[in-house]
Each structure stands twice: as C-alpha cells, then as structure tokens.
Amino acid sequence: MKTRKAPTPAPPTLLARLRQQGLRVTPQRRAILGLLSAGHGHFTAEDVYQHISPGMPDVSRTTVYSTLRDLVERGELTEVADPGAEAVRYDTNTALHHHLVCLSCHALLDIGRDFPGLRLTGKEAAGYQITRHQVTFLGYCPACLASRPAQPTGDA
Amino acid sequence: MKTRKAPTPAPPTLLARLRQQGLRVTPQRRAILGLLSAGHGHFTAEDVYQHISPGMPDVSRTTVYSTLRDLVERGELTEVADPGAEAVRYDTNTALHHHLVCLSCHALLDIGRDFPGLRLTGKEAAGYQITRHQVTFLGYCPACLASRPAQPTGDA
DNA sequence: TTCCTTGCAAACAGTTTGCAGTCAT
DNA sequence: ATGACTGCAAACTGTTTGCAAGGAA
Numbered sequence A, B: 001m002k003t004r005k006a007p008t009p010a011p012p013t014l015l016a017r018l019r020q021q022g023l024r025v026t027p028q029r030r031a032i033l034g035l036l037s038a039g040h041g042h043f044t045a046e047d048v049y050q051h052i053s054p055g056m057p058d059v060s061r062t063t064v065y066s067t068l069r070d071l072v073e074r075g076e077l078t079e080v081a082d083p084g085a086e087a088v089r090y091d092t093n094t095a096l097h098h099h100l101v102c103l104s105c106h107a108l109l110d111i112g113r114d115f116p117g118l119r120l121t122g123k124e125a126a127g128y129q130i131t132r133h134q135v136t137f138l139g140y141c142p143a144c145l146a147s148r149p150a151q152p153t154g155d156a
Numbered sequence C: 001t002t003c004c005t006t007g008c009a010a011a012c013a014g015t016t017t018g019c020a021g022t023c024a025t
Numbered sequence D: 001a002t003g004a005c006t007g008c009a010a011a012c013t014g015t016t017t018g019c020a021a022g023g024a025a
Helices: A014-020 A027-038 A045-052 A061-073 A142-146 B014-020 B027-038 B045-052 B061-073 B142-146
Strands: A042-044 A078-080 A089-091 A098-102 A108-111 A129-140 B042-044 B078-080 B089-091 B098-102 B108-111 B129-140
Touching: A014 A027, A027 A045, A027 A061, A042 A045, A045 A061, A061 A089, B014 B027, B027 B045, B027 B061, B042 B045, B045 B061, B061 B089
Parallel strands: A098 A129, B098 B129
Antiparallel strands: A042 A089, A078 A089, A098 A108, A129 B129, B042 B089, B078 B089, B098 B108
C-alpha cells in the first residue's frame, strides 16, 4: 500500500522513537511496527505473527513476543484487559480511551472518550497512586446476538 | 468465626442455589464454596486449591478448575480483568462494583460503588447489547510505591 | 441404580528462555 | 568489531480433557 512515494521527511514515528531509545531497527521490527502503526487495532502476538509472516517468512514468534514486550515496557503499547480472553491483546492506542467488549466472541471496540467523575476519594484510593483508569463495557456484539437465543434484557 | 450458633434456618446459600440447579453437593465443592462464601475475595484457582488442600488432601486442581468454571457459568462468580496477571482471578462479589489494581504486584481492591454517567450513546454502542460495565483504576499500591524509585506523579 | 463428579495423567495454548549464529551500528 | 537481535527448540505456567473409579441422589 505504501509504494515509494515522494520523499516526504520521515515523521517522528514509533520507529524513530525506538531508535532514539537505543533499539536497533531490524527488518523484523520494521515489519511489526509497520503493522502496529498502520491503524489502531488490537492484536494478539499471534495476530501480528500471522500478518507479517507472508512478507517475512523467517520471522519467529519469539521475535514477535520479544518486540511486543519491549514496546509495552516503553509505553508504546498497552495490554488490554479482557477476562476470558485466551491471549493477551495489545492496544496501539495508548491515549486515554475505553473499551466495549463482546462477552461471547471478544470483539473489541474503542470508546474514544473519557467519562467525567471517575475519581476515587482519598479513602477509596487507600494510599494507591493512581495512574489511570479504564472503563470496560461488556455485552454482546450484533453478530453474537444474532446467533444466540435472545439474552434477557438485563435484570438489574 | 461462625461456631454453631442458634439453629438459624439455613439461608439460601450459594450451596443451596447450586443444589437447586441440579449440581451435586460433594465434599470438595462444599470446601470450595465455603472458602468463596467466607468473604469477598479475589482468588486464583491455585489460591483456592492451596486454601482447601490442608483440610482436604485429596482434592485435585482439576476439581477446583471445574468447579470454578461451573460457578462462572452460573453467574455466581466473575472473572477479574487484569492485564499482566498470570492467572485468572475470580471475584465472589458479583454485585456491581469496580476495582483498583496495583500495576506492580496486582494487589486488588474493591471499589464498592458505581459511577454515574457511564452510559454509551446508541452510536457508540454500535448495536451491542451492553450487560454491564466495569471501571478499573490502575496505579501502585503503598507497598510497591515504597519500594520503587518514586513514580512520576503523572504527566496527563 | 444412575450418571454426575472426581482425580490422575497427558494434552494444550500462550509465552518465556537458553544458546549459537547473524546483523545493525 | 561488538554486542544487540534473531530463530530454533525446549521449558514453563495456567488450564483443559480423556477416562476409569467413586459417590450423591
């Protein structure tokens, strides 16, 4: 999709940022980061591996895992909390946002805004230093709703 | 703590509820449910196993896992979402509440109230049937704060 | 008696690690 | 040239499954 356009000056990409942190830019990392930068998605390590394998037959899962871990450590990626999920999913959107998750198929949607009033009292915080908060809406996606015997509309 | 008081009529306990659903009450289940009912905690399967092993040397992890799964399926237990956690943690508090989690040691605190305004617009919900929501506050617990080189107070 | 439940052992999925060769710098 | 990075294979952890014996109803 990106076929040698005019020589635009390279923006301070994820790649550039990592290079500055002393990480070496290898073809594998280039591929992984390229995928992650391509759009805001939620990938599992396996997803990443499958996506880049075609164009890079030699990649190993090991490298994918280690690169993802490096990115998380550097705050360029966050892990998505999803009970019942088989594998860890990584979120390329590190800005404050929330999620809507399907309890059945684990489809994941971003909710790109924050909600006011999500603050704990000093007592509730119990000495914790809170760095962020995350709201997860749980439910059933349209597809799963269609193939289910109608969920009760909720009893609470 | 509960040492044979006056013969109060047995309340509709977890145990009773399960019996009604056709589940058989075995000593193993009695032990597991006893632990879970004892207080509102957050256990991993291994935790449960370790807790009941002393008084019941024959329990197997298999039974613990299968019982926990049954309980989740029946809505008597919920899985706690915690990115970075090694194992699934089960929450005996199925009422609407939220969590405060330590990013370092994964200590988990209940926030026993809801927050107003946590509703998605129809557009945001995108056809999902939302059944519940969950707020997770992430940060560092006092203990981890003490053993860390002072976290930045937060840049946002 | 019936068949749900248990526990063992083996299977599994996701992820991590040890190590020697390779490559970015 | 140097040491970070890679990839293979094996190790590991948490969890699930197959199956025969056992126990609740």
